[in-house]
Amino acid sequence: MQQTADQQVHNLIRGAGKAKGERGRAKMDIVESKQISEPIKSEAQISHLALDIGGSLIKLVYFSTNSDSSSSSSKDSVAVSSGNEGRPVLEGKLHFAKFETAKINDCIDFIRSKQLRLSGFQKHGAPAGERCTIKATGGGAYKYADLFKEKLGICLDKEDEMDCLVAGSNFLLKAVHTEAFTYMDGQKEFVQIDHDDLYPYMLVNIGSGVSMIKVDGPGKFERVSGTNVGGGTFWGLGRLLTKCKSFDELLELSHRGNNRVIDMLVGDIYGGMDYTKIGLSSTTIASSFGKAISDNKELEDYKPEDISRSLLRMISNNIGQISYLNALRFGLKRIFFAGFFIRGHAYTMDTIAVAVHFWSKGEAKAMFLKHEGFLGALGSFMSYEKHGFLNLKVHQLVQQSPVDASRGGDKIHDPPNGELNENQSIDCSICLS
Template sequence: MELPHVKLELSGAEISGNLDERNPPICLPNQPSDASLLALDIGGTLIKLVYFSGGNEGNEQIGSGNATPGGELRFVKFERRRLGDCLEFIKSKKLIHDSGIITGLSNGHVAIKATGGGAYKFADVFKEKLGVSLDKLDEMDSVVAGANFLLKKIPGESFTHMDGKRTPIEINQKNLFPYLLVNIGSGVGIIKVTGNKIFERVTGTHIGGGTIFGLAKLLTGCTSYDDFLKLSQQGDNLVLDLIVKDICGELACQKQGLSASTLASSFGKVIDSKRKLSDYRAEDLATTLLSAFTYNIAQISFLVAALLGLKRVFFGGSYIRGHASTMDNISYAIDYWSKGQMQAIFLRHEGFLGALGALMSYENLDVDDLTLEDVKEQVKLVNHLDLFTIHL
């Protein structure tokens, strides 16, 4: 049986409800409410799910042909070890049915758009438990498509965060490209985006969110990343971090024009200490870890942006979590190293870029509609930048 196709209607899209809410719904006022829209990003530690909820959600008549427009894109995440809960959620919300655009296989089987390494690893599980196939999409393509969608179509999506204050940023649609996208997942991918579907992965680092959490579990005993972030809010990194004042003293700092509080070495005080790991508070260890990695990721991002001549850097990925200290650390480092000439900009749906990009790929959606200005050709990367490329 050939299933009908439904176009994804993005006109009039906007954030619903409280703008300060984590991952707020996105209203699609012109989308037929009986549309079946579901996409997944199955990463190393999290499953991110984006689905469309029309006025008929939870009603047995879903998919009956009612084309009344209006509904929301909603965002849900599960730890990957809770894959079973994710499958039950999909069942309970009746997100798979025989009308909609979740199709496209020649044999007539229903297929869900999915990206991330887990789309390959767990394809058989989805087939066995839900009777669906996973239409696997390139992860980098999906992340960039998701970012472009949010930046071009969703007012109020981007913001800066400095000293605990969130400030909305209005994006000039005619001047969005090029920009640098830093995606902080288990590792970190750094992408130069020069247009719709036009991008290049410049570099990256394997020392990312997975590294932070792995060390945090060993050092603090925390069992979830959110618990680690809570711990980090209650600690003092100066218990373990070495700052400039510790090396040369307050007076010498003043004479040399140095900031006494500048971080000189993460965990540097441990070298001369006789304390054992058990003598340190978990809160102080967590704060020190968070500072070390966020400052480092920001500095790498600044160096790449500077080499490419980019002033605007967008940060996404599941390990940001809308966490104030994480964003403040990144913003401070970008501002410090660029001498105020570069901004760190964050996204309200930072952890769902891949899933949103997968959603954008459904048949009959012309993603070129997202492009407001024609991009004739990709700007070539600086030749010597290849020296900095890390192939992960």
């Protein structure tokens, strides 16, 4: 009987382990590929699904083998070729997708349509036909566990959320040579990370709320602070004030806005002058939404785009300031910002970067991650290693940003310069040894 792709992968991994003994577990080498990413084909073999189910969004990561690889003997076989030192290689792609948690059925339909439920690993020694078990993290892994069992026959094997965030961050910073970058005044500059000098650093994950995590090494971290004013605040308040129906619509609206119509600036208080004694320019925001106090206007008199811009500026400024103050507590000058609040949005990144630069007097820099929203999902994906399925030995990844699968492949968001979003998958190879 012909084996499925997962059975072949599983047997390859088990065989490699037996050949090498206890220390010879499967190794995954992520290597740079110059191939252009293409949409996943129907005949591609899919495996290693992992989820991060948050309060606002569901993030999904999965690996598919290249069915059209020159090393494949047929469409039904796994693409296996000889790697360095004769090691077998599974060539394929890491795919990323996201869905609104409120529309969780869209995610379930996507998993069903891709037959991703067939790709999870059964528990060792479990009888054939037992429900598939896949890795998942986030509060929704608990909240929606019964729903996944009912709809897909999937059992969610839960991984700790903070463990996954840090594991995903460490993985990306070591694996992707163009993962981290700074962004200020419209200028994007990649930062080369010295793997021997990565730790300690501050990881600021901006989801519905914000977590600030001091990372001291692999598996060594502490959540040192956080704030409840985050992406959920922007989305929630924005929906109430502008009637926008989605985060992306609200973000798009901010492009056309002018926050100075609503925000009270230092110059508004000082007659257009700077307050030089304490280092405040006339354009510094003295009070977010402050002009609404004195304006004899109702909510409908303000443009939704101005409200969106002011709200985005307020939240981004505060996250940047609070993050730096917490980094200062521990003497950290390296701060990485991640989470789907950012979405490669130029104005958001610039605002956070300016806040860090201002409060640190230029001594610290805000850095951003290309795979900003998928740290938890990647960490969940990597947790298969704990069970002997994957042992990640990292070289390089070709970074490409994800799409929103629920919107039929549209880009998540196009910043004004259009340079921060590319395609949806990462070309990679899994080397087994």
